[in-house]
Amino acid sequence: MTPDADLDAFARDAGLIRAGETPQWAALTGGVSSDIWRLDSGGRSYCLKRALARLKVKDDWTAPVERNLYEWRWFETVGGLFPSYAPRLVARDEARGVFAMDFLDPARHSLWKAELLAGRADVAFASEVGRALGRIHAATAGDAVLAANFQTDAFFFDLRLDAYLLAAGRRRPEVAERLAFLVERTAATRLALVHGDVSPKNIMIGPAGPVFLDAETAWWGDPAFDLAFCLNHLLLKQRVAPGATADLDASFDALASAYLAHVDWEPRAALEARAATLLPGLLLARVDGKSPVEYLPGEAERAPVRAVALGLLQKPVETLDGVRAAWARIAA
Numbered sequence: 112m113t114p115d116a117d118l119d120a121f122a123r124d125a126g127l128i129r130a131g132e133t134p135q136w137a138a139l140t141g142g143v144s145s146d147i148w149r150l151d152s153g154g155r156s157y158c159l160k161r162a163l164a165r166l167k168v169k170d171d172w173t174a175p176v177e178r179n180l181y182e183w184r185w186f187e188t189v190g191g192l193f194p195s196y197a198p199r200l201v202a203r204d205e206a207r208g209v210f211a212m213d214f215l216d217p218a219r220h221s222l223w224k225a226e227l228l229a230g231r232a233d234v235a236f237a238s239e240v241g242r243a244l245g246r247i248h249a250a251t252a253g254d255a256v257l258a259a260n261f262q263t264d265a266f267f268f269d270l271r272l273d274a275y276l277l278a279a280g281r282r283r284p285e286v287a288e289r290l291a292f293l294v295e296r297t298a299a300t301r302l303a304l305v306h307g308d309v310s311p312k313n314i315m316i317g318p319a320g321p322v323f324l325d326a327e328t329a330w331w332g333d334p335a336f337d338l339a340f341c342l343n344h345l346l347l348k349q350r351v352a353p354g355a356t357a358d359l360d361a362s363f364d365a366l367a368s369a370y371l372a373h374v375d376w377e378p379r380a381a382l383e384a385r386a387a388t389l390l391p392g393l394l395l396a397r398v399d400g401k402s403p404v405e406y407l408p409g410e411a412e413r414a415p416v417r418a419v420a421l422g423l424l425q426k427p428v429e430t431l432d433g434v435r436a437a438w439a440r441i442a443a
Contacts (some may be wrong), residue, residue: 114138114148118159121209125202127159128152145179145327149214156214157201162327178266178327179208185326186212188257188304192250195319196243219318224311227344227359228406230352237362238369239320240341244309245373248334251304252376261304261331270328271307271336272298275396282399283417286424293392300333300385302376309341311348335385338370342386342431343393346438350416351406360435367431384429391423391434415441 113119113136119128127150128134134152146161162179183203190197203210223240226233251257272294280287307328315322345363349356371379397404398413398420407413419441428434 114146114159117207118146118148118161118209121202121204121207122150122152122157122159122211125204125211127155127157127202127211145325150211151214156216157211158198158214159209159211161207161209177208178263178270179210180205181261181263181266181329182325182327183210184260185304185306185329188251189247189323189326193243193246195317196247196321196323198322198324215315215317215322220315220322222312223314223316223321224344226316227311227348227355228351230355232345232348232352232355232358232362233316234358234361234365236316236321237345238365240309240314241338241366241369241371242373243321243323244306244337244341245370247306248303248337249373249375252302252334254304257304258301258331261329263328263330264298264332267305267307267328267330267332268298271330274401276392276400278401279392279395279399283395283421286395286421289424289427290392290395293389296385297333297336297389300335301331303331303334305330305332305334306337307340309337311341311344333385335382335389338367338382339386339390339393342367342434343390343397346394346419346435347397347404347407347416349438350412360439363431363435380429383431387429387431387434388427390431391420391427395420395424 122128122134132153134150137149139147139149145163148159150157150159183200186197186200190200198212198215201211201213276290276294280290306323306326307330308325313323313325315324342363345359345366349359371383374382394416398407398416407416419438422441423434423437428437
């Protein structure tokens with residue numbers, strides 16, 4: 112399998128394929144928003160990524176391909192602060208809308224999502240993820256230069272706030288007003304550099320800890336969004352790995368605790384309250400939004416998640432312990 116001529120030309124122009132080398136290409140799967148390839152040439156391995164204008168989901172979902180630039184900037188920023196948290200960047204072509212980074216050797220990097228779906232919930236690693244995310248937000252909070260470099264409100268609204276929360280509200284009108292409030296509050300909170308897709312599918316378990324991938328929804332905004340987005344998945348995975356419920360609960364607590372320990376840019380209780388009240392909206396979004404999780408395919412699997420989400424949207428709680436306790440009562 113080979114990519115189109117444009118990607119091949121980029122690779123040659125960037126020196127990824129040198130004279131006399133015979134490249135090997137392999138299309139990578141797993142995401143819905145980008146064209147991603149592995150390139151092996153001359154004993155070197157790269158990952159090439161190009162944003163798609165139309166995302167690979169059932170609903171009609173389009174997004175500007177310029178978001179590719181902000182993903183590069185997130186990797187560049189975070190890699191500069193904490194090199195082990197981001198892949199090493201190699202080359203970028205703005206005109207072609209593509210960039211290259213080092214390919215992470217699967218012999219030394221495993222995907223956190225695959226581990227969780229297999230029922231292997233490592234509480235210590237969840238704590239590392241929370242610590243890493245907290246360090247990133249703490250290191251970037253209040254930085255005026257970063258605020259100016261990540262003015263991606265329109266991208267974030269389309270890809271996250273509308274596609275997740277407002278789309279769920281269109282399907283569940285009984286909580287549409289509450290979801291609209293959460294969208295308005297999130298959009299108006301501008302404090303730190305947000306990844307926007309902190310999901311186990313975008314976190315590798317590396318030899319030096321977590322490595323964050325897929326930052327194309329990077330935004331200067333509310334760090335509580337990243338925390339809630341990640342914790343959401345530790346609840347959802349319990350529906351497909353019930354034998355790991357205790358470890359997933361412990362992972363939820365460990366990630367939240369490690370993260371909150373680094374919150375120094377605002378009162379911790381304020382951030383936790385935003386995360387706790389946003390989390391049920393994200394739960395509902397993963398069954399009724401534009402991007403439902405693939406591992407809950409039918410109504411029987413989705414109904415318990417919806418019940419928890421609707422209950423918490425209608426009667427919010429302001430602590431993460433409260434969210435987890437409600438999940439345990441209703442989803443059992």
